[in-house]
Amino acid sequence: MPLAFADIAFTPKVRAEQERRGSSKAYGKFLSDERWGGDRLGPEEAAFLSERDGFFQASVSESGWPYVQFRGGTPGFIKILDDQTIAYADYRGNRQYISAGNLVHSNRLSIIAMDYPNQRRLKLWGEVELIDPETDPQLLGQLHAGKETIERIVKIRLSAFDWNCPRHIPRRYTLEELEPELAVLRKRLSELEAENAQLKRTL
Structure with a gap:
């Protein structure tokens, strides 16, 4: 196989x-x-997805055109339900419903999840089930912790995944990822400013 x-x-x-x-x-x-193999998430894939704060999702329209959308949230918004199933809460956005309509037409989608600092990329293929949140309160409770309006639950049955080549992935960092280093720089700057002020007073 x-x-x-x-x-x-x-x-x-x-x-x-x-x-x-x-x-x-x-x-x-x-x-x-x-x-x-390559159709069941292992510990490495599950941890990687759980740590992501966003991913790119591709669907295909009735006219055959692909559509790529970014989906974001706080780390942990992608829930690993089992080794072949993931889900996320789909919150109200600009109300164009392009992805939603495409996925009603064809429930197949692809995902690329990025880890820019470590130059890692995971590709996934799967089949989607769009769930009315009111019909599955148990799953909703696992996915929804905020006050934003959730319009649907996107439940994805994994068909395949692949760790992609790190070549050409730029290294990018969020403010949260940079904060430890920035804190050190701010502390050092404060110390230097204090030393400079002391020197001025002694001149």
Whole structure:
């Protein structure tokens, strides 16, 4: 049985392009019976997703156009329900409902979750169930802790995942991630300002 992501992503046209570009042999092993799995989250994947404060989500419209949207929240907003199921609360936004409409049309989606400081990237493929929050209060309780209006629960049954190459991922940091270093700099600046003031008084 091929590795799950390769079975989904390596279509005949993709394989033809790999052949043309010289990477077919290297990636062909992912389609062999010697490689399998990649459809159940392990501890590393679960921890990675739980620590994220956002991800990019792709869906496809009835006209065949892909649509990518950023979904954000505090770390932990992605809930790991089991090794093949994740969920998040979908809060009210600009009310265009493009992703929601697309997912009613086709429940397949892809996700890219980024860890910029450590140059890590996890890709996921799955099938979505859109749930009215009033119909599943138990799941709602796991997902919703704020005062914002939640319009739906997005429950994703994992089909495949793949750790992507770190090449070309820029290193970026949030203010929260930079805060320990900034605190040291502020402290040192305060000390230097105090020393400077003392020197001025003695001149």
